[in-house]
Every structure is written in C-alpha cells, then in structure tokens.
Amino acid sequence: MFPWIEAFNARVASLSFFPIIASIHKRHGQKLLSLVCLLPLLGSVAEGLMGQLGARPWFRAMGEMGEIALAMLIACLAITPLVQAFDWKFLYPWRRTFGLFAFFYAILHVLARAMDLGLDLGAIMEGMFTNPFLLTGFLAFLVMVPLAVTSTKKMMATLGGKRWRLLHKLTYVAAILAIAHALMAGKAGYINFLPQAVILAILLLWRLVYPTLRKAMQKPQG
Amino acid sequence: MAGAVAGVGVSAGRASAMPAFLERLLGRGGSREGGSALPVDTQTSYEDVTTYNNFYEFGLGKGDPAKHAGRMVTRPWHVEVSGEVAHPGIYAVDDLVPPRDVVERIYRMRCVEAWSMVIPWNGVPLGDIIRRLKPTSKAKFVAFETLYDPxxxxxxxxxxxxxxxxxxxxxxxxxxxxxxxxxxxYGKDLLNQNGAPLRLVVPWKYGFKNIKSIVRMHFMETRPETAWEKSAPHEYGFYANVNPDVDHPRWSQKREHRIGEFGQRPTLMFNGYGEEVASLYTGMDLARSF
Structure with a gap:
C-alpha cells in the first residue's frame, strides 16, 4: 500500500536466508504456530503443578485462559489488516489457527470456571442469562461454536465462499461480546482490559476505513 | 469480650497426605465434616493471608502487594486525629493503639469479590480508642484515610x-x-501488604471497608464519601454489609470461595455476625442502603 513497504518487502525477499525461512514456513509454519499457541496453556499447567497459581488456583486459571482466548481472537482479527497494510499474504493461514485457538482457550476458560465453582451446576448457571457480565461471555462463546465447526476446508466448500465469509463475519460479534465481557470483569471494572479494547477498536475501525483508504491511495497512480 | 468473641467454630488446619499442588487445586476438602449444618471455619494459612491481597496502592494483582509493599516505611508512623473530637492531634501509633491493650480476634473476612478467609487478628477495639479521643456530640461518623505517597x-x-x-x-x-x-x-506485626502499621477490621462488612495503613481519622457530622463509593456508587455502597440477598450488579453474592477449599460455600448474612450487629440496622432497607 505504501511505497516503502514494497521496498522493505523486496529487501527482505532478497536476503540470502529468505528462501530457507520461506520453505520452513511453507512446510511447518502451521505446526510451529500451533506450538506457540499452546505455550500459554503449558505455562498455566506448569504453574498449577508447582502450586504457583496462588490462593484461588482455578479462579486464576480461569482469568488466564480468558485473557489468552481474547488475545487469540485479537490476533485472528489482526491478520487481515496486516495483509492489507503490508501485503504479507503468508499470514492468511494463521487466521484459522488463531481463531481455533481462541475457541480452544474459551473452552478451557469455561472449564476452569466450572472447577472454580466446585462443579456446582446451580452456581454455574446462576445469572447466566440475566447478568450482563455473564451473558456477554456466554454469548461470545456461543457465537464461536459455528465458527469453529465450519473452520474446515470441507465446510467452506459445502457452504460456498460467499456464505462462509458472511457467516465468519460473526468473528466481529464474538470479539465485541468478548471485550464487553472482559471489561465487566474485576472489582474496578474496565481498567484491566483497556489496552485490548483499544487494539480491538483499531482493528475493527480499520475494516470500516480501509476501502476508502485504498481508493484514496490508488488515485494518484491512475 | 475475649479471644473467640465472634462465635466462630475454628479448627486448626490438619495435616494431609495429598501432594501440595493437588491440595491447592482440590482444596483441603471436608468442609462440612462433623455433620454440622454449617461448614467448619478453618484458619486460613499465614502464607495465603500474606500473599493474596487487595491493596491497589501497590498494584491490581493479588500478588502485587506482597511483592511491592516492602518499600513502604511504617515506622515512625503518625495518625492525624481531627474534626469533632475533644483531643485532636498527631498521634504515634503506639499512643493511639497501645500494644498492652492488644487482644486476639479470629474473624471471617469476606471480600466483595466473593472470596473469604479466616484470620486471627491482633488489635485494639476501635471503640476503646475512640472513647479516649472523646468525640463531641456532633460526631456522627468517623472517616479514615490511607497514606498518600505515590x-x-x-x-x-x-x-x-x-x-x-x-x-x-x-x-x-x-x-x-x-x-x-x-x-x-497470627501474633506477628502486620506485614505491609496487610496494611501495616494499623488497619481497620469490621468483620460483618465486605473487605474493602477494612482500610489499610491509616494516617487520618476525622470525626464529622455528615456521612463521609468512601473511595469505592466515589468510583462506582451503584456497585459499592457506604454500608457494604455482607449480604447474600443483595447481589453485586456484576456477580452473585450468595456464595463465596473460602481460600483453601474446593468450590463454594454459602455466604452468611452479616458474614455470620448477625446476632451481634443486625440491631444496628433495624428499620433500614438493606437493598437500598447496601
């Protein structure tokens, strides 16, 4: 989009070791990325096994898993703007990985909460549909289910690209619900998740602004 | 009133065959042992009492106060007493809270965030302190302030x-x-993360009423504004009495997680001190004056 980015990309592509990196990425990129995405879970499990999760281990684990789920969702939504701004098309397949891991960590978040509440169904369900804090979290989780289910190539083919893309715009809804949920967590409220909220707002605004931006950038070149 | 004034059936922590990390994750269990209708209150470990704290002056994380509060200098320490009182002035801690008057009180502590502990405090009844200061007839409230020093x-x-x-x-x-x-x-001087050198303990109210590292007591005729009330008046009230029937707008107050146990236990009205304090609030609508 910007001339200096083209120059930068060309420079990187001309580096001597670039073909090696590119080929590793092509053959193992997804596996490596998945391993990286598993690291936060391994970290929490290690903390748990060492008794380092503190006085309320399940509550802490719930918070950690929720934060990672939100981070994965943000990473997923960052891909398209990064490709559009920097022309890094190699990032596209990362979107699905981040999206699936967001769902994976959301499941762990829900399970940790169930453990925190002593697997007491009454306590788990209380306020789920009436309390905005719980309801937004529950809906964010619910919205991610069809996205995860239709994440395979086969489902994409079955649905057809157009319908699939429309369905996957639900990612925006999931992200908005998730950040609303996060902002309502904690005694002091919004303050804990302000950075995530700002980044998410930028990523969503980008999608509104980008078509106009692209047109404006293309005009001078005829 | 001596030692176990609060009517808490306290049993000491017992040894367990479980590995430490499993005991952490699954709790000590048996919270209803002995066939009693109410769960037994076991003293929370000194480690948990001194490492799981809310003291936002040192960070928002529960472990932050233990990590960062060490730099606070707590001796010498003075408390300014002012307002509607016969003996205003600047008092050294030991003059205001004489060490020879210190008693032990084992109280439940219920945080507004729905977790709780059982803590053996050492301190002096605030009433005894106030009587010596002789508030005037106009003194209807007493306001407290924590140290301000970024x-x-x-x-x-x-x-x-x-x-x-x-x-x-x-x-x-x-x-x-x-x-x-x-x-x-636990018979030791307060650590900084617990509000050294002096802090308030009101066992029938949510933990945030228990202001730490006090530097000021002001007697006044009108109701003082509190920090949490100022920040979110619809969520945190002046009274902040523990009440399982009045939920926080964002979470239930019906149950609580007793630190060291697995799962939740029911929250008791006035944190189980109703017999002693309910009469203070006769005729008040506790859902409105929360």
Whole structure:
C-alpha cells in the first residue's frame, strides 16, 4: 500500500536466508504456530503443578485462559489488516489457527470456571442469562461454536465462499461480546482490559476505513 | 469480650497426605465434616493471608502487594486525629493503639469479590480508642484515610481510584465491640501488604471497608464519601454489609470461595455476625442502603 513497504518487502525477499525461512514456513509454519499457541496453556499447567497459581488456583486459571482466548481472537482479527497494510499474504493461514485457538482457550476458560465453582451446576448457571457480565461471555462463546465447526476446508466448500465469509463475519460479534465481557470483569471494572479494547477498536475501525483508504491511495497512480 | 468473641467454630488446619499442588487445586476438602449444618471455619494459612491481597496502592494483582509493599516505611508512623473530637492531634501509633491493650480476634473476612478467609487478628477495639479521643456530640461518623505517597505506593500513579483511599463508619458501627484496629495477625506485626502499621477490621462488612495503613481519622457530622463509593456508587455502597440477598450488579453474592477449599460455600448474612450487629440496622432497607 505504501511505497516503502514494497521496498522493505523486496529487501527482505532478497536476503540470502529468505528462501530457507520461506520453505520452513511453507512446510511447518502451521505446526510451529500451533506450538506457540499452546505455550500459554503449558505455562498455566506448569504453574498449577508447582502450586504457583496462588490462593484461588482455578479462579486464576480461569482469568488466564480468558485473557489468552481474547488475545487469540485479537490476533485472528489482526491478520487481515496486516495483509492489507503490508501485503504479507503468508499470514492468511494463521487466521484459522488463531481463531481455533481462541475457541480452544474459551473452552478451557469455561472449564476452569466450572472447577472454580466446585462443579456446582446451580452456581454455574446462576445469572447466566440475566447478568450482563455473564451473558456477554456466554454469548461470545456461543457465537464461536459455528465458527469453529465450519473452520474446515470441507465446510467452506459445502457452504460456498460467499456464505462462509458472511457467516465468519460473526468473528466481529464474538470479539465485541468478548471485550464487553472482559471489561465487566474485576472489582474496578474496565481498567484491566483497556489496552485490548483499544487494539480491538483499531482493528475493527480499520475494516470500516480501509476501502476508502485504498481508493484514496490508488488515485494518484491512475 | 475475649479471644473467640465472634462465635466462630475454628479448627486448626490438619495435616494431609495429598501432594501440595493437588491440595491447592482440590482444596483441603471436608468442609462440612462433623455433620454440622454449617461448614467448619478453618484458619486460613499465614502464607495465603500474606500473599493474596487487595491493596491497589501497590498494584491490581493479588500478588502485587506482597511483592511491592516492602518499600513502604511504617515506622515512625503518625495518625492525624481531627474534626469533632475533644483531643485532636498527631498521634504515634503506639499512643493511639497501645500494644498492652492488644487482644486476639479470629474473624471471617469476606471480600466483595466473593472470596473469604479466616484470620486471627491482633488489635485494639476501635471503640476503646475512640472513647479516649472523646468525640463531641456532633460526631456522627468517623472517616479514615490511607497514606498518600505515590513514591512509596506506586499504584497511586494510576487513576484506578480517587487517591488517597478513604473509608468511613457510622459512629455506632465504629463503637461496636467487634470493630477492631489491627496491628498484627497470627501474633506477628502486620506485614505491609496487610496494611501495616494499623488497619481497620469490621468483620460483618465486605473487605474493602477494612482500610489499610491509616494516617487520618476525622470525626464529622455528615456521612463521609468512601473511595469505592466515589468510583462506582451503584456497585459499592457506604454500608457494604455482607449480604447474600443483595447481589453485586456484576456477580452473585450468595456464595463465596473460602481460600483453601474446593468450590463454594454459602455466604452468611452479616458474614455470620448477625446476632451481634443486625440491631444496628433495624428499620433500614438493606437493598437500598447496601
């Protein structure tokens, strides 16, 4: 989009070791990325096994898993703007990985909460549909289910690209619900998740602004 | 009133065959042992009492106060007494809270975030302190303030609350024999993360009423504004009595997680101190005056 980015990309592509990196990425990129995405879970499990999760281990684990789920969702939504701004098309397949891991960590978040509440169904369900804090979290989780289910190539083919893309715009809804949920967590409220909220707002605004931006950038070149 | 004034059936922590990490994750269990209708209250470990804290002056994380509070200098320490009182002035801690008057009180502590502990405090009943200061007939409330010093309390550099931390009690609450100014716990001097050198303990109210590291007591005729009330008046009230029937707008207050146990236990009205304190609130609508 910007001339200096083209120059930068060309420079990187001309580096001597670039073909090696590119080929590793092509053959193992997804596996490596998945391993990286598993690291936060391994970290929490290690903390748990060492008794380092503190006085309320399940509550802490719930918070950690929720934060990672939100981070994965943000990473997923960052891909398209990064490709559009920097022309890094190699990032596209990362979107699905981040999206699936967001769902994976959301499941762990829900399970940790169930453990925190002593697997007491009454306590788990209380306020789920009436309390905005719980309801937004529950809906964010619910919205991610069809996205995860239709994440395979086969489902994409079955649905057809157009319908699939429309369905996957639900990612925006999931992200908005998730950040609303996060902002309502904690005694002091919004303050804990302000950075995530700002980044998410930028990523969503980008999608509104980008078509106009692209047109404006293309005009001078005829 | 001596030692176990609170009517808490306390049993000491017992040895367990479980590995430490499993005991952490699954709790000590058997909270209803002995066939009693109410779960037994076991003293929370010194480690948990001193490492799981809310003291936003030192950070928002529960482990932050234990990590960062060490830099606070707590001796010498003075408390300014002002307002509607016959003996205003600047008092050294030992003059205001004489060490020879210190008693032990084992109280439940219920945080507004729905977790709780059982803590053996050492301190002096606030009523005894106030009687010596002789409030005037106009004194209807007493307001407290925490130290304000962003150099020692780095959390005060962020605008989470309107610093300094402020709390207050109605005079009859302050004079109630259960209300304590604590200078220690488990027989040791308070650690900074627990609010050294002196902090308030009002066992029938949510933990945030228990203002830490107090530097000011002001007697006044009108109700003082408190830090949490200022920050979110619809969520945190002046009274902040533990009440399972009045939920926090964002979470239930019906149950609580007792630190060290697995799962939840029911929250008791006035944190189980209703027999002693319910009469203070006769005729009040506790859903409105929360």
């Amino acid at each position: 150099e020692q309390m780095p959390g005060q550099k962020s605008p989470v609350l309107d610093w300094p931390y402020a709390e207050g009690l109605r005079m009859d609450e302050a004079m109630h024999p259960l209300t304590l100014i604590s200078t220690g716990l």
